[in-house]
Amino acid sequence: MKRIDTVNVIPFIDIMLVLLAIVLTTATFIYQGKITLDLPEAEHAETLSDIEGVEITIDANEQIFFNQIALDKDALGEQLSTLYEQTPVVLYVDKSVRFERFVTVVDLLKANNLETLSIVARGSR
Numbered sequence: 001m002k003r004i005d006t007v008n009v010i011p012f013i014d015i016m017l018v019l020l021a022i023v024l025t026t027a028t029f030i031y032q033g034k035i036t037l038d039l040p041e042a043e044h045a046e047t048l049s050d051i052e053g054v055e056i057t058i059d060a061n062e063q064i065f066f067n068q069i070a071l072d073k074d075a076l077g078e079q080l081s082t083l084y085e086q087t088p089v090v091l092y093v094d095k096s097v098r099f100e101r102f103v104t105v106v107d108l109l110k111a112n113n114l115e116t117l118s119i120v121a122r123g124s125r
Contacts, residue, residue: 040095042121053088053116060094062101073104080112088116 056076057065064071066079089109093102109117 040093040121053090054083055090055092056105057092058094058097058101058105060096062097064101064105073108076105077108077111080108080114083112083114085113086116087114088118089114090118090120092120 055065055067057068059065064073064076066076071079091105106117109115
């Protein structure tokens with residue numbers, strides 16, 4: 001009988017790489033970079049249809065997000081200046097945000113002639 005002096009680890013490495021690929025793929029689907037908001041309620045809100053466009057979010061800390069990417073006011077203005085005038089904009093604002101911050105974002109939209117705006121609110125129960 002032939003004596004084995006070494007262990008072949010190549011099949012083990014192949015299996016580990018496949019498992020790593022599976023974990024990374026499923027982790028991408030599980031993690032959704034959602035920003036937590038407490039939306040204000042509205043009695044006469046319409047159902048939001050699937051609008052293709054950009055999302056602007058202002059969270060409870062008054063941080064502005066453009067399509068889930070945190071930006072300051074100047075960077076947001078630069079991003080908005082690259083959009084077409086007919087681009088739909090969906091605005092999500094936490095109910096604890098100061099009105100001044102809301103007006104700042106709306107003013108940036110108006111300065112860039114982006115008037116197709118939907119403001120998201122939670123429907124009353």
